Amino acid sequence: MIASEEQQEYMRSGHMACPGCGEASTMRLVLKVLGEKTIVVIVPSCVGVISATFPNSTFKVPCFHSAFEIAAPTAAGIANALRVQGREDVTALAFAGDGGTFDIGLQSLSGAADRNDNFIYVCLDNEAYMNTGIQSSSSTPQGVWTMTTPGGRQGRKKKFMQIIAAHRMPYAATASIGHPHDLMAKIRKAKNIKGTKFIHTLTPCPTGWRMPENLSAKAAMLAVETKLFPLYEVIDGTEYRITHQPLGLPVQEFTKIQGRYRHFTEEDTAILQREVDDEWEQLVAKTKGCKL
Amino acid sequence: MKTLLQGNYAVAEAVRLARVQLVAAYPITPQTPIYEKLSDMENEGILPGVMMRTESEHSAMAACIAASLTGVRTFTATASQGLALMHEMLHFASGNRVPIVMCNVNRVVAVPWAFGSDQSDSLSQRDTGWLQFYCEDAQEALDTVIQAYRIAEQALLPVMVAIDGFFTSHFIEPIEIPDQASVDAFLPAFSIPTRFNEADPAYIANVVNPEQYMGYRQKSFEDMENTRPLIKEANEEYQRIIGRGYEAVESVNTDDADIVLVTSGAMTSTARVTIQSLREKGVKAGLLKMKLLRPFPTREVQEILKNTRKIAVLDRNISLGKGGIWCQELKAALYPLENRPIITGYIAGICGADVSPDMIEDMVVKALERERSDDLPIWVRRDQ
Amino acid sequence: MNGHGITIENIKKIVPFSQGSTEIFLTGLWSSRKPIHLDKTSPCRQACPVGNDISRAFYEASMGHYDEALRIFRQDNPLPGVCGRVCYHPCESQCNRKYYDEAVNIRGFERFLADNGKVDIGRERPALLRKEKVAIVGSGPAGLSAAYHLARLGFSVTILEALPMAGGMLRYGIPEYRLPKGILDKEISYIQELGVEIKTGVTVGKDLSLSETRKDYQAIFLAIGAHSGMQLGLEGEDLLGVMDGITYLRTINLGKKVRLGKKIAVIGGGNTAIDCARTARRLGAKDITVIYRRTRAEMPALAEDVDGLEREGIKIELLAAPKRLISENGKISGVECLRMKLGEADTTGRPSPFPVEGSEFIVPVDAMIAAIGQAPEAAFVKELGISISKNNVIQISSETTATSVDGVFAGGDGAGTKAFVADAIASGKLGALAVYCYFEGKDVKKELKNHQIGNQQSFSFQHFLNPKHYPVDLKKVVPYEKINTLCFPHGVRHNNPESVPPKEAVKTFREGTSGIEASRMPFEIYRCFKCGTCTHCDLCFLLCPDISIIKGTDGYTIKTDFCKGCGQCATTCPRNVIEMVEGPGGNT
């Protein structure tokens, strides 16, 4: 259920996201939960487009367009300033893409997380540099087509949550636009925890994933239900809890609707399936013995 | 009452006295003692603000920008590689019009790796939109940091205060630390309105079109120009309340000088001695100390040097393919003069190499003999 | 303002400081495709002869509104407690969930509601009472349904019933262990509370002529059922120990004793046959054989009843048909049967059996019950000139229930509708509509079409009363492919548990199954996809990247000015309430 105060919108219509953009819907939900007392930090990414050009704003809350690699220290700087000012009822929130998080912003995120500065970091993972026109990032899954991996990406998608967990942040979670209630519950939780909170959201991009624009939320659901992108949370980097039991559909349910996987052979899919299964087991193993 | 302090600590004292609310820093020689001293102060509970121990200088500046936008007074300090790493953020700070004050302890930029004083690190950030002050000694550093806050917060532009690595940063000097009440009288409490106001929300720093972009740049340019009287006024006010002051350009015996030696930073102290002894030897030499790089004090320099025939510029920095940066700046400033002086550029003291009074004396004498300006600088090295 | 007099207004001039709204950009212009948010019809509802709004009832129940869910059932069906027990649940065979795992236990749900929900008859009373009086002959499900719906329309309704109590086959056919009389009594009492008068012990055509009735009432609905057991057409059917199933059950249900002996053969594969066998078992017969000419798959009786039969130790002789009755001293002593083989499908779609020559065998018996069908006793209607078939079935137009005589309508078994409770209720409901139209001078067929559910004969009485109450497209039935199954975890079906172990069952008429446990019911309710019924799950609202679905207190509206037509809402809607269309879209 959505709390009554969450009926409010803090994002406006009329923004320039592509039709069906997963980033836009994710941001909207995050803001719905965080509400009016939020300062948004964005960095170059499609969010920069979605957020509108001067003199307009897509947001009904204060927002700052920071630089690509500094989403975390920007939010941290704001959070610390708010502390100095005694405005700790205001949430500092950072939105950054996978490029801005897995790659160029990793160091600064790590630093902020290490200091445990008080802010929420939401990674909008669309698995490539979309704003610059679909280039591969370290979040791009193996084998996937992008403009810079025309023959399929060699590297494998970075296991980012493991890096996050290693920081022992008070709260980290994966979330997906396909499961909006779960996503909102996690933001709600994050809002009430002091320290660095990291939310890894999968935000399907119809443009970059080469799929029809009506399928992005469904793709997000499929990613979860195929166990490719399980929904879970990690408390203090050690306590794991799966928040949604996936249906366990075969991975090709997810891959077959996207052009970026078009060239995948049965063999490729089988490899991916094995990997997904292994990782799911590892995740389940981590939840064993956890108090949650 | 004077206290014996190294320059870095003097800077830290200034930060404390300025009631800085947020410090973000990262260690690098020769700046590190500033960071450490501020940490000590925080530990003792005498630093009024919070400390952010960032994972890099880049993030330190990012945090300062963010905090400053939120509405608190911020400080960071760095040197050399750290400043270079910050480069993107320096533009970001001035573009965002945040009144950050930063101390840069001049040090060479690798490679080769080395640690000595060299202004190339900060001079090469000349075009990032920051005001830049170069200090001669630790006392000046302390006083300038305090003054810098006042100027920055009036102009809404960031200010960099540069001091020479080791010479200023590490040498222990007797320092007069002003009392808090005087500093408070000089520097109003920070209350720049926050740009993140839930009651009046705005999206700041979003994309603009070319016309708009140019408009903002021009406005920043004009506001930088408008800092000239603010700098002057700040110094006069400081002088009035605290009893010390520093001109943007300081001239010593220039009126009747046949030759004027132009210096900046710690070398100036040596130059003062040299000029004195040259005068004693009958050479009518004068001294011009450059404190301000941006905005460049063109008028002041023109005024002082309009009748000077010969000039020697000492640069502890080098711009490959051109020469010493102060020298270039000076040449450009004097170009409109009717009687353009003959200017000789010297590159000396790079990486903190020794620049002794006799070396300077030699440079002045040689420059006096020259009959035309040369495009290329003369390298002055002890080993040759 | 700071110590230097700088205000936020100064700052606004020197940096990009954006406070305008993006809502000046009508991104709705990007696409001409727009969503329509409108409830649709579930396949179960289409399959339900009564047209129960099943998915909506499940939705209400999912919020714990059991009384409201029951009320939704009762919009179309006055006998949910009956149907919740004995209906052949064609809804379940069309349930979309069956393609996912197992069909939802819809009937169990209906029973649960009827047993546990509160009925507030006051809310169903018509606002205006009408002058016209309508007589209904027969108080079986068809008659009760017609009476109920007519009363809701404000008519003054009287039921004339020949037997001592109301209910028709529900009371005098279906045995207590399947349908406790208390349940029936309760549901009949609600109909009476609505103002329906039931006169029992009045046989029209005998105690009161049809023409007299026609004079006292401005319209008549004949719901006389089929109470005359059909004969096998073999010699010896008048022997002692031979009885027809209907008579047998009626006699028992009237509280009388019938002594048949230990060994009994029951001929037939329908409900009557199975009920006769199981009743006889409960009354002490040890050795019972049901003889049926086709295979189990073709048995018209409900599978669960046939299962019950077997559990109770009753034999089934399949692919066999009686050829001759053997007698001893004027009393039946055996049934000689022939083996049958299945051939081509007949008109009903079932394969027709034909005898295998020389395959005769004998089943020794003390008695035989023939339960091969029943026919109406409709001769009396001829008085008014109403046509009946040679089997005594009253001839009607199936779309209007009109007989050949103006103002007289007929339905249920007596008029040859499908011989099931739900179909009888449906025909009673249609009869009520027809009577209404008769008085209002309206075209029934047109009315039916307006409120017709899917492409079936059923219509929504609720929609007929107030089409705006639940805006819905009754014609669009949600196919399984349009269900977003990603929103639904798998889950096993909750069947109604047996309440009496088979060993005990043979000794008692206590109801054999119990309701789904209250603590389990929510799980079954959750299993229902609620096809076509917006459950206000908020998915569309939350997923729209363009904030173009506005949530109000009574549902969602589409802000087409900004909708880019991505269609995510339609694709992800778990239950196909949203659909993309070329054009303005919106809510209708």
Ligand SMILES: Cc1cc2nc3c(=O)[nH]c(=O)nc-3n(C[C@H](O)[C@H](O)[C@H](O)COP(=O)(O)OP(=O)(O)OC[C@H]3O[C@@H](n4cnc5c(N)ncnc54)[C@H](O)[C@@H]3O)c2cc1C
């Ligand atoms: C043993 C048995 C088991 C069944 N089991 C099921 C089952 O499990 N599921 C299912 O869906 N269906 C079942 N059926 C079928 C179902 O009961 C009937 O199809 C249904 O009852 C028909 O309803 P009706 O209103 O048309 O007729 P009835 O229920 O037969 O009611 C007709 C009523 O009219 C009265 N009547 C007749 N003539 C006159 C007259 N001249 N004057 C006054 N009153 C008159 C009769 O006394 C009777 O009360 C079963 C039937 C039988 C016999």
Ligand SMILES: Cc1ncc(C[n+]2csc(CCOP(=O)(O)OP(=O)(O)O)c2C)c(N)n1
């Ligand atoms: C330091 C720096 N390098 C490169 C860029 C150019 N750039 C802007 S957005 C972008 C891609 C962002 O990708 P990601 O973070 O995944 O976000 P997305 O666009 O996919 O939402 C890049 C490379 C930049 N703005 N700054």
Ligand code: SF4
């Ligand atoms: S390119 Fe992808 S992420 Fe970017 S606005 Fe379009 S759909 Fe959204």
Ligand code: SF4
């Ligand atoms: S999800 Fe939103 S933008 Fe997309 S079609 Fe539906 S209402 Fe329109």
Ligand SMILES: [Mg+2]
């Ligand atoms: Mg990306």
